[in-house]
Amino acid sequence: MATTPLTLRELSKKEVLLTAGHRMCSGCGAPPVVKMVLLASEYPVVAANATGCLEVCTCISEYTAWKIPWIHSAFENAAATIAGVETMYRSLKKQGKIDKEIKFIAFGGDGGTYDIGFQSLSGAMERGHDMLYICYDNGAYMNTGIQRSSATPFGADTTTCPAGSVVPGKLQKRKDITKIMAAHGIPYAAQASPSHWQDLMKKVKKALEIKGPKFMNIIAPCNRGWRSATDDAILLSRLAVETCYFPLYEVENGATKITVTPREKKPLVDFLKPQGRFKHMFAPENEWMLKQAQEDVDKEWEKLQREAKASEVS
Amino acid sequence: MKLKGWKEVTPGAVVTKAGSAEEFKTGSWRSFRPVWLEENCIQCMFCWIFCPDMAIEAKNGKRGVFKYDYCKGCGICALECPGKKGKKAIVMEEEGK
Amino acid sequence: MGKVVAVTGNEAVAEALRQVNPDVCAAYPITPQTDMMQRFGSFVNNGKVKTEIILTESEHSSMSACVGASAAGGRVITATSSQGLALMFEILFIASGTRLPIIMPVVNRALSAPLNIHGDHSDAMGARDAGWIQLWSENTQEAYDNTIQAFRIAEHPDIRLPAMVCLDGFIISHSIERIEYLDDNEVSNFVGEYKPVNPMLDIEHPVSYGPLILPDYYMEFRKAHDAVMSKVSKVVLDVAKDFEKISGRKYGLFETYRLEDADIGIVILNSAAGTTKDVIDEFREKGIKAGLLKPRLYRPFPYKEIGEALKHLKAVCVLDRADAFGASHGPLYIDIASSLYPYEKRPILINKIYGLGGRDYMPGHAELVLNELVEIAKTGKINVVKEYIGVRE
Numbered sequence: 018m019a020t021t022p023l024t025l026r027e028l029s030k031k032e033v034l035l036t037a038g039h040r041m042c043s044g045c046g047a048p049p050v051v052k053m054v055l056l057a058s059e060y061p062v063v064a065a066n067a068t069g070c071l072e073v074c075t076c077i078s079e080y081t082a083w084k085i086p087w088i089h090s091a092f093e094n095a096a097a098t099i100a101g102v103e104t105m106y107r108s109l110k111k112q113g114k115i116d117k118e119i120k121f122i123a124f125g126g127d128g129g130t131y132d133i134g135f136q137s138l139s140g141a142m143e144r145g146h147d148m149l150y151i152c153y154d155n156g157a158y159m160n161t162g163i164q165r166s167s168a169t170p171f172g173a174d175t176t177t178c179p180a181g182s183v184v185p186g187k188l189q190k191r192k193d194i195t196k197i198m199a200a201h202g203i204p205y206a207a208q209a210s211p212s213h214w215q216d217l218m219k220k221v222k223k224a225l226e227i228k229g230p231k232f233m234n235i236i237a238p239c240n241r242g243w244r245s246a247t248d249d250a251i252l253l254s255r256l257a258v259e260t261c262y263f264p265l266y267e268v269e270n271g272a273t274k275i276t277v278t279p280r281e282k283k284p285l286v287d288f289l290k291p292q293g294r295f296k297h298m299f300a301p302e303n304e305w306m307l308k309q310a311q312e313d314v315d316k317e318w319e320k321l322q323r324e325a326k327a328s329e330v331s
Numbered sequence: 332m333k334l335k336g337w338k339e340v341t342p343g344a345v346v347t348k349a350g351s352a353e354e355f356k357t358g359s360w361r362s363f364r365p366v367w368l369e370e371n372c373i374q375c376m377f378c379w380i381f382c383p384d385m386a387i388e389a390k391n392g393k394r395g396v397f398k399y400d401y402c403k404g405c406g407i408c409a410l411e412c413p414g415k416k417g418k419k420a421i422v423m424e425e426e427g428k
Numbered sequence: 429m430g431k432v433v434a435v436t437g438n439e440a441v442a443e444a445l446r447q448v449n450p451d452v453c454a455a456y457p458i459t460p461q462t463d464m465m466q467r468f469g470s471f472v473n474n475g476k477v478k479t480e481i482i483l484t485e486s487e488h489s490s491m492s493a494c495v496g497a498s499a500a501g502g503r504v505i506t507a508t509s510s511q512g513l514a515l516m517f518e519i520l521f522i523a524s525g526t527r528l529p530i531i532m533p534v535v536n537r538a539l540s541a542p543l544n545i546h547g548d549h550s551d552a553m554g555a556r557d558a559g560w561i562q563l564w565s566e567n568t569q570e571a572y573d574n575t576i577q578a579f580r581i582a583e584h585p586d587i588r589l590p591a592m593v594c595l596d597g598f599i600i601s602h603s604i605e606r607i608e609y610l611d612d613n614e615v616s617n618f619v620g621e622y623k624p625v626n627p628m629l630d631i632e633h634p635v636s637y638g639p640l641i642l643p644d645y646y647m648e649f650r651k652a653h654d655a656v657m658s659k660v661s662k663v664v665l666d667v668a669k670d671f672e673k674i675s676g677r678k679y680g681l682f683e684t685y686r687l688e689d690a691d692i693g694i695v696i697l698n699s700a701a702g703t704t705k706d707v708i709d710e711f712r713e714k715g716i717k718a719g720l721l722k723p724r725l726y727r728p729f730p731y732k733e734i735g736e737a738l739k740h741l742k743a744v745c746v747l748d749r750a751d752a753f754g755a756s757h758g759p760l761y762i763d764i765a766s767s768l769y770p771y772e773k774r775p776i777l778i779n780k781i782y783g784l785g786g787r788d789y790m791p792g793h794a795e796l797v798l799n800e801l802v803e804i805a806k807t808g809k810i811n812v813v814k815e816y817i818g819v820r821e
Contacts, residue, residue, distance in 0.1 A: 025376030029389035037385040037401035038352035043360060044405030048383035061631040065496060066638075073640045075352065081636035082352035086628035088499050089638030090522050094492035100482060101454065101496025101504075106629055108451040108480040109502060115629055137492065140485030214380055248406030248423075251381050334644060337651035342588065343527035344649055345626045346636040 020059050023215050023222075028056050032084070039082035040074040044247030046237035046254060047071050047153045049211045051124065054151060054235075055085070057221035060120045063102055064088070067095035067129030070160040070239075071153065093133035096141035096150055099123040103146045120225050121148040127168030128158045130234075131194050142201045142230040149224050149231040152194065155239035163242040167192040170262075171313060172306045173294045175242075180297035185306065190313055198232035199268035205231040207267035207276075212255035216265055216276050223267075236263045244293025256288040261318040272328035275321065282318070285311045357384065361404030363423040365397055372420035378408035430610040430675075437568045437600035440607055441507070441533045441593070442467035444575035446477055447615035450531075451502030451622070454482040454490040458512040459545045460597040461535040465507055487512035491519035491530075498528035499637050501627025503579070506530065509597060510537035513551045517558070523590045524559030525653065526637060527625075529582035530590040532560075533575060536698070536749075537597040538785040546786020547597035549697060549750040552726075553759045559653055561591035561660055562727040566683075566701045568605040571595040573677060574724075576610070579619045580667045586659050588625065594726075596699040598786060614674050657728040664725050681730040683722045684737055686712060690719030692801035693738065693775070695764050696747040697723055700782070700789045704747075707794035718798055723760070735767035741775040742805035745797045749783045757814045776804050779814040787818050 021027050034055040041048050047070060055062060063086045066072040072089045075082040090098045099121050109115040123141075125134055130152035138150060157175050158164040164177040169187050174180035178187045199206035204227050209217035217235065224231040236257050238250040245253060257263035258277060262285060265277040286307060289295040298306040341347060372394070379387045379394050386402035388395030409421040435443070442464045445453070453472070455465040472481045482497075484490045490506045498504040508516065513534055523530050534552050538544040552562060563578055565571040574593045582591040595601060610618075626635045641649060661681055668679035685705050687693055694704050701722040711718040721737055723729070738744055746765075748758025755762060761779035768774040780797060783789040796817065804810060 025380050026374075026392035029376055029379055029394075030392055033385055035385065036350040036353045037398060038355040038357060039384075040355070040357065041383060043383075043403035044407055045383050048385075049381050052385070053380065063500075063628055063631070072638075076346060076636050076639040078639055078641060078645055079346055079348070080352040080355045081346040081349065081639065083636050084350040084634055086631060086634045087636045088496060088628060089636075090492055090495050090526075091518060094489065094495075094519065097484065097489035097492035098496035100484075100489075101452065101493030101498075102500040102628055103496075104454075104480045104482050104493065105452050105497040105500035105502045105504075108478065109500075109629065111480070112451075112478055117631060119629065119631060136485060137489050140489055143485070144482065211381070246406075247404075248410040250383070250405075251407055251411050335648065337648040337655070340645065340648045340652055342625070342652065342656075343525065343637070344639055344641055345526075346639055347626060347633070349634040349636070 023218050031056055034084040035075065036082045036084060038080065040077065041070060042241055044240050044250055046155065046211060046239060046250035049251070050153050050235050050237050053211060053214055053217050054122065054221050057218035058120055058225055060118050060225060061085070062120050062122055065090070065095045065099035065102065065123045067125035067134055068092035069126040069129055071124055071126065073160065092129050094137045095123040095125045095129060095134060096138040099148050100141045100144065100146045103148050123148060123150045125150070125152055126159070127152060127154045127156060128166045131167045131192050139201065142198060142203050142232065145229050147228055149233065152234045153237035154234050155237050155242060157242050159239045159242045168194070171310050172298050174297060175294070185297055185303055195232070195234045203230045203232060205267065205269055207233050208263060208265055209233055209235045210254040210258050210263060210265060211235070211237070212251050213258060213265060213277055220267060242294065245291050249291060253288065253291065256283065259283045260285045260288040260314065262288050262314050264318060264321055266321060266325065273321065273324040274328065275325045285314050356400045357403055358400045361402055362426050363404040363406060364399070364426050365402060365404065365406065365408050365421050366424055367397060368420050368422065371415045371418045373413065373415050375413060377411045377413065378421060381407050381411050383407065430608050430614070432606060432608050434604050434606050435568065436602050436604050437571050437595050438464035438535065438602065439467060440568045440572040441575050441595065443609060444572045444615070445505055446471045447610070447612050448503070448576065448579055448619050449477050449616065450479050450505045452482065452497040452504045453479050454484055454493040454497070454506045456484050456487045456490045456508070456512060458487070458509045460537055460601045461507050461509040461512070461533070464533060464535065464601070487515045488519060491516040491523065494530045495519060495523050495526065495528060498530050499526065500629050501624030503622040504530045505532065507533040507535070509535045510539055510551045513555055514539060517555065520555055520558040520560060525649070527588045528590055529588050531575070531578050531582060531593070532590065533593045533595065535597045535601045536594055544785040547599050548784045548786065552592060552594045553750040553752070555592070556727050556759065559589065560727060561589055562594060563591065564594045564697050564724055564726050565600070566698055566722060568600055569607040571600060572607060572609070573671065573675065573679065576615055576618060577667050577671050577679070581660065581663050583622065584663045587656060587663055589656060594698065599699045610675060618670065618674055660728050661725065661730050679724065681725045681733055682737070683724060685720040685722070687719030687721055687737060689717055691717040691742045692798065692805050693719045693721060693741045693744045694747060694794065694797060695721045695723070695744060695760065697726070697749065697760060700747065700749065703789055703791055704794045707791050707798065711798050716798070716802060729763045731767040734764065735771060738764070738768060739771045739774055743801045744775040745778045745780055745801055747780050747782050747797070751781050776808065776810060778804070778810060781814070781816045782818055789818070793817055
């Protein structure tokens with residue numbers, strides 16, 4: 018199969034299979050992620066979507082922004098739904114009723130992935146369906162109005178865990194979904210960011226060439242929930258990478274590889290400062306929060322580097 | 332547009348016209364308008380890949396005009412635009428001014 | 429013609445599913461459905477079917493996978509009981525609202541709490557308004573026959589709705605009965621080739637399933653679903669006629685037993701109908717005109733036809749193997765009462781709740797009820813409209 022080089026010049030000659038006219042908020046980080054994922058595929062793609070912003074905004078009434086076969090069923094079952102589609106594909110292919118090579122992708126937000134869809138995702142990964150699950154991670158239930166999820170970062174102010182006078186926002190760390198998925202022993206798990214579009218698309222391309230279950234967690238800033246500007250989704254996703262808050266790495270057949278190492282690891286506050294959800298952490302009495310957040314990032318980054326090193330050796 | 336009656340809706344609410352969202356114009360959401368200054372454009376295509384609204388035309392590997400019918404005016408393109416010699420190729424202008 | 433066998437309900441339904449040979453099956457174990465899907469899994473792993481099976485991590489994922497597989501464009505099955513059906517509840521509505529003809533045997537079992545694995549109808553009754561077709565089966569033969577017919581009904585181009593085939597947990601699922609199997613090719617000819625509508629795997633014609641529908645259109649989709657439900661009865665009868673041609677067995681929307689000239693009658697679902705028929709025979713021998721009506725198509729409920737069949741009776745008892753807590757009466761009673769309401773002259777109705785959580789329904793229970801009906805028919809007086817029978821004080 019002819020492959021499109023990962024240059025924007027060449028990619029822009031391809032048809033974008035998520036159209037204009039969708040109703041995601043101005044400056045949302047999710048549509049560029051979906052656009053990059055679909056552009057990276059050299060194969061026809063069939064997708065499932067968990068209930069959430071991406072789903073409600075891209076398929077309302079008679080208006081669908083999808084130019085690929087697409088299904089939304091419920092919030093917590095995108096993985097099981099695409100597993101059903103993929104299984105029917107295998108059945109019909111075995112029976113000689115279909116001969117095309119088709120790839121299967123599920124999209125879910127962090128609520129639909131880390132939380133309510135976790136079991137469905139874990140089951141689908143364990144069963145070995147030939148599918149790629151993509152979590153677009155904006156760190157809260159943004160569609161219902163910015164409620165805390167297990168992907169919400171430490172300290173963040175959300176509508177269900179607001180920065181109050183007694184409890185200053187979310188006091189727990191994010192669930193490390195990518196490593197949990199890698200621990201399923203699946204052939205490929207990775208983290209990506211739309212700021213690093215080439216890295217993201219390379220990972221999607223690689224994932225689609227691997228048979229079996231694949232998982233990618235992709236950061237997708239939400240200016241409403243993060244209380245940031247409408248123009249900084251890409252900038253913030255870049256800062257998430259450069260501060261090592263959201264490191265870009267992949268775990269391929271158990272081997273960890275950091276795919277983008279920041280030239281200079283920026284302080285976490287560079288990522289936190291432009292976001293209103295962390296504003297209270299900059300108050301003098303909450304200094305400990307900034308310190309703890311930075312320590313957590315440092316610890317995780319060091320751990321990841323150790324894992325990558327160990328993979329190099331072995 | 333005349334709303335359909337129950338006998339006319341598609342069984343199971345399946346949408347059979349792919350990409351029909353293009354019939355829905357989101358340009359009216361915009362309060363700031365991106366303006367392309369071609370002379371400062373190096374055709375890096377960052378604006379095209381980062382645009383959340385698929386509102387930048389691409390032809391023969393080069394960026395074309397803004398599709399103002401869809402552009403919501405977020406300004407990502409202008410912020411990410413590297414421009415030429417320190418001069419941006421995309422600037423945001425307030426609508427109605 | 430097929431062969432005569434001695435099999436359990438689960439075995440017979442599994443055999444029907446093998447003969448239909450669906451494209452995809454999603455399965456999760458739950459008592460008393462378990463050995464039906466075990467048998468099917470064995471068909472898959474021994475190459476007896478072309479089916480791809482998904483052994484999910486929950487019933488919720490089973491039904492979700494069924495939705496995906498059916499929308500992809502092929503014939504899809506699953507099976508469940510009790511808590512499993514309850515866990516699927518959310519997705520049942522998505523399957524029917526999306527008009528996906530998934531076939532699901534439901535081996536009826538009580539719901540928790542308290543935990544109980546035995547037969548009653550609480551599970552399927554809880555899902556009766558989920559927009560699915562429900563066929564109920566008295567015995568193993570009916571469960572087998574209904575399963576085969578369910579595909580034709582559900583997949584009919586005028587219908588395209590999912591269907592449940594209900595059979596009583598343990599009483600039918602685990603007891604051995606003598607039944608007749610059809611030949612494999614008779615079954616496959618009867619159900620025919622599956623004809624997908626808007627299949628997702630047709631990548632040349634990409635479709636979107638599951639849009640957000642706002643108040644401007646939601647009611648139109650609900651009304652359209654309601655209109656489809658109203659077409660089901662006719663299709664059920666047409667399919668039954670075709671089925672009779674290959675099996676010699678007659679099916680309708682419901683079965684009546686010695687009802688035409690009856691004064692008193694019992695309305696009852698599934699396996700308890702068999703016991704009741706025996707007692708009715710005894711009463712007939714005593715010269716008491718007793719009869720029975722056993723609904724087969726419970727959803728959509730054939731109100732008109734059932735009203736017509738019962739209106740001439742003096743007194744009727746509806747026996748419910750499930751309660752509808754806080755409602756006026758048991759679920760079946762409520763439907764029967766609605767069917768009879770349009771008639772100025774109609775039978776006196778009473779309601780008994782029986783057999784919950786696998787409590788035995790004995791001939792004595794039917795006798796008790798029939799004797800009470802004799803009294804009511806004579807005096808026109810009712811002591812209590814709804815009561816539990818076979819329960820300790």
